[in-house]
Each structure stands twice: as C-alpha cells, then as structure tokens.
Amino acid sequence: MLKIYQPPLKLRADPSRVVVRPFHLPRTPEQDRTKRIFDAVRAMDMRTARAELSIVQRDFGMRHWQTQKVFLHRFAQVATDMGIDTESVREEKRLLIGAYLCHEYSYAAAALMNPSVTKHPDQTGLAPGSMRFVMSLRAVGEGHISSVAFREGIVSEREIQLMPQPPFATAANSHGHLAEDFEGAVTIRRNDDSTLSGTVLFPVTAAQRNGLEDLRITHFTHDDGEGEWLGTYTAYSGREIQSEMLRTKDFHKFDLIPMQGRAARNKGMALFPRMVNGKYMMIGRQDGENLYLLQSDELGHWDDEGIRILGPRFPWELVQMGNCGPPIELDEGWLLLTHGVGAMRKYSIGAALLDKNDPSKVLGRTFEPIISAADEDREGYVPNVVYTCGAIRVGDDLFMPYGVADSSVAFAFVPIKGLLESM
Incomplete structure (x- = not known):
C-alpha cells in the first residue's frame, strides 16, 4: 500500500488579509456618479477636505501599505478618463477623490x-x-x-x-x-x-x-x-x-x-x-x-x-x-x-x-x-x-x-x- x-x-x-482596490461606480446616460463625486470634492473648502482626509488616514493608513500612493494613482486614472489636468487639483483633494473611488477588499x-x-x-x-x-x-x-x-x-x-x-x-x-x-x-x-x-x-x-x-x-x-x-x-x-x-x-x-x-x-x-x-x-x-x-x-x-x-x-x-x-x-x-x-x-x-x-x-x-x-x-x-x-x-x-x-x-x-x- x-x-x-x-x-x-x-x-x-x-x-x-485585505488590499485596496478601485471602486467602480455605475455610469448611465442620465447620471455619472464618479463625475459627481469628483466635482463635489473639487468644490469642497480645504478645511473640510483636510478633515475628511484625516479620517480616512486614521481609519485605513495603518491597514495598508502606501495608501497615499494608491489614492493618487486612482485619482490619476479617473482624471485621465475625464480629460482633467491633474495639476489643477490640490494634492489633498487628489488624495480624497482617490479614497472615494477605492475600497478595501478581503x-x-x-x-x-x-x-x-x-x-x-x-x-x-x-x-x-x-x-x-x-x-x-x-x-x-x-x-x-x-x-x-x-x-x-x-x-x-x-x-x-x-x-x-x-x-x-x-x-x-x-x-x-x-x-x-x-x-x-x-x-x-x-x-x-x-x-x-x-x-x-x-x-x-x-x-x-x-x-x-x-x-x-x-x-x-x-x-x-x-x-x-x-x-x-x-x-x-x-x-x-x-x-x-x-x-x-x-x-x-x-x-x-x-x-x-x-x-x-x-x-x-x-x-x-x-x-x-x-x-x-x-x-x-x-x-x-x-x-x-x-x-x-x-x-x-x-x-x-x-x-x-x-x-x-x-x-x-x-x-x-x-x-x-x-x-x-x-x-x-x-x-x-x-x-x-x-x-x-x-x-x-x-x-x-x-x-x-x-x-x-x-x-x-x-x-x-x-x-x-x-x-x-x-x-x-x-x-x-x-x-x-x-x-x-x-x-x-x-x-x-x-x-x-x-x-x-x-x-x-x-x-x-x-x-x-x-x-
């Protein structure tokens, strides 16, 4: 035997065991939710944007490697798709937009x-x-x-x-x-x-x-x-x-x-x-x-x-x-x-x-x-x-x-x- x-x-x-992944929002002829979020953060006053970014960093910064780099990469992807000059957006808002368009995945x-x-x-x-x-x-x-x-x-x-x-x-x-x-x-x-x-x-x-x-x-x-x-x-x-x-x-x-x-x-x-x-x-x-x-x-x-x-x-x-x-x-x-x-x-x-x-x-x-x-x-x-x-x-x-x-x-x-x- x-x-x-x-x-x-x-x-x-x-x-x-979790990673940060892109979060894809549905897009229809009537509504582009990604653009709505993009525009909302761009219009946000800097004090509010910094406060929201601080919450994200507190909640997730210690759970992942180089979250800022991931958020900036995700922002650049979306900005390129929308034809927006990335340099026209301040870094704190770039990070925040990237965070809104990512999620944690187990x-x-x-x-x-x-x-x-x-x-x-x-x-x-x-x-x-x-x-x-x-x-x-x-x-x-x-x-x-x-x-x-x-x-x-x-x-x-x-x-x-x-x-x-x-x-x-x-x-x-x-x-x-x-x-x-x-x-x-x-x-x-x-x-x-x-x-x-x-x-x-x-x-x-x-x-x-x-x-x-x-x-x-x-x-x-x-x-x-x-x-x-x-x-x-x-x-x-x-x-x-x-x-x-x-x-x-x-x-x-x-x-x-x-x-x-x-x-x-x-x-x-x-x-x-x-x-x-x-x-x-x-x-x-x-x-x-x-x-x-x-x-x-x-x-x-x-x-x-x-x-x-x-x-x-x-x-x-x-x-x-x-x-x-x-x-x-x-x-x-x-x-x-x-x-x-x-x-x-x-x-x-x-x-x-x-x-x-x-x-x-x-x-x-x-x-x-x-x-x-x-x-x-x-x-x-x-x-x-x-x-x-x-x-x-x-x-x-x-x-x-x-x-x-x-x-x-x-x-x-x-x-x-x-x-x-x-x-």
Whole structure:
C-alpha cells in the first residue's frame, strides 16, 4: 500500500488579509456618479477636505501599505478618463477623490484552494537537498471573485518552511496592453515595495471580471535553453470562460494572454514543461469527462482537438476525470496527476505515467486514489473535495500542496518509487 506523509501544516482562508482596490461606480446616460463625486470634492473648502482626509488616514493608513500612493494613482486614472489636468487639483483633494473611488477588499475571506507549486527563481544559499518554491493559490473573496495569491517557502526532507507573509498585501498594477499582437492581453507588475508572498493578481479585463481560476504553473524550458514560468488558468467573465496563459521570467512582471483556437475553449489545460518532438503539448479535458493530449506549433494557439488518452475506469473516478497540474518529467516517463469524481461527487487524486517520447501512450495508472476526501478533509465551503493544480519533485518525493473542500490547503509528500509501483 502506498504510504504518503502529510505534515500538520494547513493554510486557511483569512478575512483579515485585505488590499485596496478601485471602486467602480455605475455610469448611465442620465447620471455619472464618479463625475459627481469628483466635482463635489473639487468644490469642497480645504478645511473640510483636510478633515475628511484625516479620517480616512486614521481609519485605513495603518491597514495598508502606501495608501497615499494608491489614492493618487486612482485619482490619476479617473482624471485621465475625464480629460482633467491633474495639476489643477490640490494634492489633498487628489488624495480624497482617490479614497472615494477605492475600497478595501478581503481577497481570501470566502475560500483558499487549488494550489500549484513550482521552483523559485532564487535557489541561492540553500542546504543540499533543499528547494525554494513558489506556490500559487486561488483566493476567493466577496462576490465569489477569484484572484491569484502567492506564498514562498523552502522544502527539504519532508519539511516545509513557509516565508512569513508581510503585514500588508498589495494588488499588482495593470500596465496596459502588451506590445505584441495578442488580442485582450495585458501586462501587470508587482509593487516594487511588495514581496511575492504579499502580492495578489486580480482580474483586469472584461473576460476575467469574475475571476482568475486555478493557475497551473510550471517552469518551462525552451529549446534554446532559456526558461520562464508559464501557467494556464481559466478567466471567468461571469457568463463565459476562456483559457488564458500567464507568462513571467521573474515574478515581478506578468503577462496575461488569452489563448486562441478551438482547443482553448475548456477549463483545466495543463502545459508540459518543454516541447516534445518539436511540439508544444498540453493535457486538456475537451469533453468534460476524459483527458486528451493536445499539440500545437504555437504557445498561444491551440486548434488541435487532441487524442483521448484517459477516461473514467475505476469506481472513484466514474463520474469524470481531470488533470491536476502540468506533467512532471521523470526518467520513467511523464508523471501526470489526475483527479476523479465518484459517488456523491466525492473527489480523489490519482496519477498516470505517460511515455516520455510519445505522451499519447499510457504506461500505467493508479488503481486506487493517492488521496481522497475523508474525515476532516470532507468538510468546508464545497464538501468532499481534494484538488491540486500542480506538484514538483523534491528528491525522491513528490511535493504536493492540495486544496481541501475549497476551504483550506494541506500538503503531502508522495514517494515516487512507491507511486510508480502502485500503478
């Protein structure tokens, strides 16, 4: 029987983690509330404006990092949209207008779930056998809006050390459209004064309005040896979904790029960490039930409908299957984590091994789950769910963070040798 090690560490949703976000007021042909507020503050006498600003600073100044900088940035956005010269407004009123058009948002008040993990760009100063990692998390706040949060840490010999979160969280800022011709793509940047563990990526386009869901991130090595971090995720507008890709070389600047093609219409795409036989490859679930191998000549365009490679076979996955993150390269082949849904919509995590040179060939798969929802792992925001968006190899183990009932994140170390023998 496969024995896994599960340390007691768990991460939970935390309503005290808040960021300052733009507050968008409705605008109709009959009424522009933003302009009304703008005009009201401009007309306000300076004594009143300073008094109101003092209240804002007293209430929120100690809860956030550089609130004045955020307020001024928000004021500049609105003034530019309205065609108003920012220098014509005194700084105290600029700050106050910015404050009226922002709000405090608890980005992980409802849930914290569906983690993915990859190696950190900085691997210096570590003891032998240790690895510094970056973990992405799906954080869900008011209105069930999903964002991407990060935690950094070090893993070694089945021990996990998470870097402390800074007292203040900050939202990455949008820096407009990409120079390349990617329709709907945007670039966002981490605040220069914020650590990665204190950074949150929020929806910035109409297609993402209701969430950035389930980032599956991997360190991708191009044929020329250059590396970058690529992650697929689902953009949700509130009505429609589309698959998009996050690209970054340093976790300071992030490009968010919609993927094109018929195969990019579904959730849960996971990218191989390198090209195989001259092709980019993905695992996808094209019919909502089975797993397919997808191929493309371009990272951003996926038109191939794919080859079905795995379908429900065992009782614990009889309802449907999906992938649980990018394939992991081993000497024996590509290790693919999967999830299965069984009776009473109970989720379990399993695995399969794909041929290294021809990933359409399945060399083995687990007869029984690696992890199933049980005991304390059953209860939460969505009961009976265990789910991961990615793991990494650390020594002889698979280091796998996973979501529990869409409410918390737990961790597991799975011995790779035993996992392969269980197939």
